[in-house]
Amino acid sequence: MPIHVKSEIGTLKRVMLHRPGQELEHLVPGELERLLFDDIPYLRAARQEHDVFAGILRGQGVEVVYLEDLMAGTLKGRPQLRERFIRQFIEEGGNIAQKFKDQLFRLLDGIEDERELVQKTMAGVRMNELKAGGHSPLADRVRPDSRFILDPIPNLYFTRDPFASIGCGVGLNYMYSRTRRRETIYGSYILEEHPDFAGSTPFYYRRDYPFSIEGGDILNLSRRVLAVGISQRTTPEAIELLAQNIFGDDTAEIETILAFDIPSFRAYMHLDTVMTQIDYDKFTVHPGILGSLRVYEICRGDHRDTLNVTELDSSLPVILGTHLGLDQVTMIRCGGKDRVASEREQWNDGSNTLCIAPGKVVVYDRNYITNGILRENGVEVLEMPSSELSRGRGGPRCMSMPLWREEV
Numbered sequence: 177m178p179i180h181v182k183s184e185i186g187t188l189k190r191v192m193l194h195r196p197g198q199e200l201e202h203l204v205p206g207e208l209e210r211l212l213f214d215d216i217p218y219l220r221a222a223r224q225e226h227d228v229f230a231g232i233l234r235g236q237g238v239e240v241v242y243l244e245d246l247m248a249g250t251l252k253g254r255p256q257l258r259e260r261f262i263r264q265f266i267e268e269g270g271n272i273a274q275k276f277k278d279q280l281f282r283l284l285d286g287i288e289d290e291r292e293l294v295q296k297t298m299a300g301v302r303m304n305e306l307k308a309g310g311h312s313p314l315a316d317r318v319r320p321d322s323r324f325i326l327d328p329i330p331n332l333y334f335t336r337d338p339f340a341s342i343g344c345g346v347g348l349n350y351m352y353s354r355t356r357r358r359e360t361i362y363g364s365y366i367l368e369e370h371p372d373f374a375g376s377t378p379f380y381y382r383r384d385y386p387f388s389i390e391g392g393d394i395l396n397l398s399r400r401v402l403a404v405g406i407s408q409r410t411t412p413e414a415i416e417l418l419a420q421n422i423f424g425d426d427t428a429e430i431e432t433i434l435a436f437d438i439p440s441f442r443a444y445m446h447l448d449t450v451m452t453q454i455d456y457d458k459f460t461v462h463p464g465i466l467g468s469l470r471v472y473e474i475c476r477g478d479h480r481d482t483l484n485v486t487e488l489d490s491s492l493p494v495i496l497g498t499h500l501g502l503d504q505v506t507m508i509r510c511g512g513k514d515r516v517a518s519e520r521e522q523w524n525d526g527s528n529t530l531c532i533a534p535g536k537v538v539v540y541d542r543n544y545i546t547n548g549i550l551r552e553n554g555v556e557v558l559e560m561p562s563s564e565l566s567r568g569r570g571g572p573r574c575m576s577m578p579l580w581r582e583e584v
Contacts, residue, residue, distance in 0.1 A: 181341035182399040184453040186581035198299035202328035222564035248290035300328035340391035347381035352409035387414035392446025405447025525571025
């Protein structure tokens with residue numbers, strides 16, 4: 177089944193998740209900032225919360241597939257592909273990994289089960305896991321054996337960001353932080369080699385492009401309109417490349433890209449942390465962006481590979497309504513009119529809703545004020561626990577990559 181995502185609200189039929197693994201237990205206080213976490217989640221509880229999330233989706237008729245299973249299925253029975261994957265993973269693991277590349281290869285290649293291999297690359301490798309030989313006389317005395325030769329990849333459960341489903345194609349992203357760039361290795365192998373996707377999925381962005389862009393900034397508003405955030409993690413240069421590739425594909429239906437210029441700091445790291453669509457005519461929004469938000473309309477230029485860009489001076493509801501063909505759009509404020517509640521619940525992903533059908537969303541239960549306002553506006557709210565998962569700064573939309581939605 178190839179990719180088919182032409183809206184944010186069409187009934188969700190197939191989604192990719194990643195169940196948190198050992199990579200979370202390899203977080204330590206001194207590395208939290210570099211690895212983009214604010215605290216260390218308790219793995220057992222995080223898995224329980226994530227299993228509730230997957231259970232809610234299955235209960236709504238959604239097929240849930242896991243990143244680790246798709247990757248293992250891609251490698252199974254293909255020894256040359258498996259070797260290429262291991263060597264590439266080590267190559268992109270940094271300077272210390274390169275110093276021990278032969279030992280790392282022997283360790284990883286010695287893991288016979290493909291799923292176990294994939295999970296090990298996610299969890300990271302410590303010095304004391306390598307066999308003796310090839311160590312550094314000075315570094316071994318200065319640094320403990322517990323130091324990582326291959327870093328863990330703890331952000332993997334936010335499957336939305338490494339690649340983005342765009343219509344029937346995909347953007348395989350160049351991530352903002354070096355910490356997350358290896359995440360896209362899995363996507364590249366799955367999309368190019370797995371039988372569900374190989375040969376049938378056009379690429380609108382590649383992981384070796386020079387400008388950062390992440391999936392949390394990409395919203396499929398309709399089959400003809402795409403929204404992309406200019407944010408802490410997505411650059412305008414990347415959006416230009418994305419637009420040129422989409423408009424250069426004769427099979428793509430997208431005619432307009434709306435670029436939303438939002439404040440560039442961690443609390444608003446992606447567009448979907450401050451705005452998501454939840455029904456035909458309803459959006460959640462964090463009030464903090466409304467005063468400073470600038471929106472640009474990008475269309476095909478008069479010549480190939482050229483773009484026409486226009487800054488729009490209407491209000492956000494008018495812009496959205498015009499491009500979606502609606503007379504009125506309701507903007508539901510995260511936290512309501514209470515500034516303290518708004519800032520608190522946005523920080524805990526109150527705006528990061530996952531729409532699984534028109535007017536039906538999955539949300540974190542902790543954002544009770546926003547959830548109550550959603551219900552008052554006729555939205556069906558499915559709540560999940562989030563005490564541990566939210567420590568990574570992402571909500572239900574961040575934790576899910578839709579692969580197939582029904583059209584609306």
